[in-house]
Amino acid sequence: xxxxxxxxPMLMVQASLDGILLGILFALxxxxxxxxxxxxxxxxxxxxxxxxLGGYIAYTMYLAGIxxxxxxxxxxIIMYFVGVLLYKLVINKVVDRDLFISILATFGIAIVFxxxxxxxFGADVVVAQSEYGTTMLFDNSVTLPxxxxxxxxxxxxxxxxxxxxxKKSRLGRAIRATAQxxxxxxxxxxxxxxxxAATFGINAALCGIAGALISITLTLHxxxxxxxxxxxxxxxxxxxxxxxxxxxxxxxxxxxxEEFADYILGTEFRIGAVFMLLVFILVYRRFKxxxxxxxxx
Amino acid sequence: xxxxxxxxLILYSGLIILGLAAPYLFSAFKVQLTYLxxxxxxxxxxxxxxxxxxxxxxxxxxxxxxxxxLTASVQVGMFFPLAExxxxxxxxxxxxxxxxxxxxxxVGLLVSAIIPAIVAGAIGYAILxxxxxxxxxxxxxxxxxxxxxxxGIEIIGAGQGFTTPPxxxxxxxxxxxxxxxxxxxxxxxxxTFIFVKYIxxxxxxxxxxxxxxxxxxxxAMGIQTMKYKxxxxxxxxxxxxxxxxxxxxxxxxxDSTDVAFDxxxxxxxxxLMAILGGKGTLWGPVIGATLFHFFKEGLWTLILGWQYVxxxxxxxxxxxxxxxxxxxxxxxxYPERFGEVIDEKxxxxxxxxx
Numbered sequence: 001x002x003x004x005x006x007x008x009p010m011l012m013v014q015a016s017l018d019g020i021l022l023g024i025l026f027a028l029x030x031x032x033x034x035x036x037x038x039x040x041x042x043x044x045x046x047x048x049x050x051x052x053l054g055g056y057i058a059y060t061m062y063l064a065g066i067x068x069x070x071x072x073x074x075x076x077i078i079m080y081f082v083g084v085l086l087y088k089l090v091i092n093k094v095v096d097r098d099l100f101i102s103i104l105a106t107f108g109i110a111i112v113f114x115x116x117x118x119x120x121f122g123a124d125v126v127v128a129q130s131e132y133g134t135t136m137l138f139d140n141s142v143t144l145p146x147x148x149x150x151x152x153x154x155x156x157x158x159x160x161x162x163x164x165x166x167k168k169s170r171l172g173r174a175i176r177a178t179a180q181x182x183x184x185x186x187x188x189x190x191x192x193x194x195x196x197a198a199t200f201g202i203n204a205a206l207c208g209i210a211g212a213l214i215s216i217t218l219t220l221h222x223x224x225x226x227x228x229x230x231x232x233x234x235x236x237x238x239x240x241x242x243x244x245x246x247x248x249x250x251x252x253x254x255x256x257x258e259e260f261a262d263y264i265l266g267t268e269f270r271i272g273a274v275f276m277l278l279v280f281i282l283v284y285r286r287f288k289x290x291x292x293x294x295x296x297x
Numbered sequence: 298x299x300x301x302x303x304x305x306l307i308l309y310s311g312l313i314i315l316g317l318a319a320p321y322l323f324s325a326f327k328v329q330l331t332y333l334x335x336x337x338x339x340x341x342x343x344x345x346x347x348x349x350x351x352x353x354x355x356x357x358x359x360x361x362x363x364x365x366x367l368t369a370s371v372q373v374g375m376f377f378p379l380a381e382x383x384x385x386x387x388x389x390x391x392x393x394x395x396x397x398x399x400x401x402x403x404v405g406l407l408v409s410a411i412i413p414a415i416v417a418g419a420i421g422y423a424i425l426x427x428x429x430x431x432x433x434x435x436x437x438x439x440x441x442x443x444x445x446x447x448x449g450i451e452i453i454g455a456g457q458g459f460t461t462p463p464x465x466x467x468x469x470x471x472x473x474x475x476x477x478x479x480x481x482x483x484x485x486x487x488x489t490f491i492f493v494k495y496i497x498x499x500x501x502x503x504x505x506x507x508x509x510x511x512x513x514x515x516x517a518m519g520i521q522t523m524k525y526k527x528x529x530x531x532x533x534x535x536x537x538x539x540x541x542x543x544x545x546x547x548x549x550x551x552d553s554t555d556v557a558f559d560x561x562x563x564x565x566x567x568x569l570m571a572i573l574g575g576k577g578t579l580w581g582p583v584i585g586a587t588l589f590h591f592f593k594e595g596l597w598t599l600i601l602g603w604q605y606v607x608x609x610x611x612x613x614x615x616x617x618x619x620x621x622x623x624x625x626x627x628x629x630x631y632p633e634r635f636g637e638v639i640d641e642k643x644x645x646x647x648x649x650x651x
Contacts, residue, residue, distance in 0.1 A: 043430055090613055093617045094617065100353045100430060101617070103353075103430060103433055104568065104572075104612060104616045105612070105616045105617055107565065107612060108609040108610065108612030108613035109609065110609070111565075111605055111606075111608055111609035111612065112605075112606050112609030112610060113609075115605040115609065226441065230434075230441075233434060237431075266449070268445075268448065268449040269445065269446065269449050271441075271445045272442050272445030272446040272448075272449065275439070275445065276438075276442045276446075278434070278438040279424075279435055279442065282424075282427055282431055282438075283423040283435075286423065286426040286427050286431075287423075287426070290426060
């Protein structure tokens with residue numbers, strides 16, 4: 001084993017810290033995915049493209065001379081309305097239908113989003129400079145950009161705020177009621193149509209926050225949305241719907257996996273490794289479930 | 298019964314004559330016609346998978362890309378060192394003679410049909426156990442992973458691509474290349490159609506439909522569903538691999554994510570064409586692919602730059618408003634033509650119930 005990472009233990013610390021901080025960000029996106037999947041029973045392939053769009057909003061602010069960190073406040077507000085609009089145009093027609101229809105329809109949306117972003121923002125890889133500097137640890141052998149710490153902190157903040165909101169507020173209760181049983185909620189006077197719109201809006205807003213954070217920590221490009229979708233999908237199927245601590249943990253696990261795959265396999269296989277991991281997780285899950293399936297339902 | 302057969306015979310012979318005459322009638326559009334044949338093959342094989350078996354896959358692009366790389370690799374590797382070829386534009390130093398070229402592509406196509414089918418069989422047991430949307434996402438991941446991984450492998454050109462052997466220069470006729478690839482793809486189309494038609498008349502199709510409609514019940518009836526699912530997927534892979542091999546030779550250049558494992562174009566096209574025509578019918582994918590190809594070639598140039606936006610909108614509209622496709626719509630409208638007999642009494646009783 002002549003991999004660099006096993007020769008220099010400090011690289012392991014570096015990769016672990018990077019991975020965990022990145023994973024928290026993934027968990028935030030996955031939380032949005034779990035929310036809409038649980039409530040509306042749709043799988044949104046355009047999730048990653050919503051993230052990238054949110055990032056471009058922050059990037060536009062950066063170009064206009066405003067510090068991109070303000071994007072974490074502006075971007076979710078704009079993205080909320082984008083989400084509601086998207087719901088009114090397309091998503092409301094796929095809510096009660098076959099999951100494959102939602103997959104294909106959102107795949108179409110993803111293509112439209114990618115192309116529009118390509119027109120508006122160009123096909124270059126961009127990054128918004130936060131100029132937060134870096135923190136050096138262990139005698140300067142581990143470098144940690146402060147923007148990553150900032151992004152993890154903001155992600156946790158928003159996630160906690162959302163959990164509290166879902167528990168305490170009227171809309172949050174309505175969303176949870178709809179997720180449990182949409183019909184019963186309807187009978188009891190919950191306007192499920194509004195709840196769905198709000199859910200999708202909140203999901204888009206979460207994507208907006210994540211995107212703004214990605215614009216200062218990683219890079220933006222119109223066509224990199226799909227890996228984020230797949231990551232969030234993966235986290236959700238590992239953690240299960242509505243299990244928030246598990247979402248956070250598996251998000252961090254995914255971040256760690258990615259950083260280590262980056263060092264061991266090489267950067268060119270990073271995205272490939274993510275998608276292969278998806279396949280392995282699904283196949284593993286299938287064999288685990290097939291052992292349980294002993295009777296017909 | 299006999300009358301119907303005669304009608305079919307006229308239809309098929311008419312289509313074959315049209316197909317054989319097409320490159321001479323529309324000699325400027327030979328490449329487009331080749332594309333059309335390949336698109337129809339892809340749509341028909343997707344339909345076996347998604348329409349008949351109910352396993353909506355985004356992953357057939359995997360076999361298409363695999364076939365493309367395999368054909369080109371075999372064609373080069375049979376006569377010259379593959380690594381040197383891909384490293385520095387080997388097509389300039391090494392030249393295939395006419396005989397070598399055709400031998401290479403023949404063997405290459407054979408390999409590109411068999412290996413994807415074997416791959417499908419090998420991964421089938423694991424992947425086809427997934428149900429519904431998990432299967433769809435898994436195959437989507439598989440297709441993209443294949444593209445990303447192929448983009449990192451040096452011997453097949455990695456990120457800079459792989460130039461397939463150019464058509465032998467000894468053949469002076471400038472039309473020959475286009476004709477060769479057209480007739481190759483047309484032969485593939487006829488082969489695929491005969492095969493799919495055969496399946497449509499067999500018990501195998503009924504089993505696939507049983508799996509689509511209720512897999513658990515099919516299993517309870519004593520059908521070994523996994524065996525049939527894998528066989529179905531292997532059939533798809535066989536023809537997808539061949540289609541990929543032909544396309545690789547036609548395009549002349551293989552890029553890992555933009556040509557071979559092109560999930561964003563071909564991978565979506567095949568799903569869209571099958572749904573547009575009507576999945577679960579014999580003629581649906583053929584009509585869907587033809588319509589889609591005409592639409593694409595007609596409009597693509599008019600809306601240059603916006604074609605992907607149009608594609609995305611088209612997907613959304615078709616999926617939401619016409620999930621049954623053209624054949625489904627016709628079937629709704631003229632059920633008698635499809636051999637469905639409507640019991641007048643039963644229909645009235647249903648109306649009264651409402």
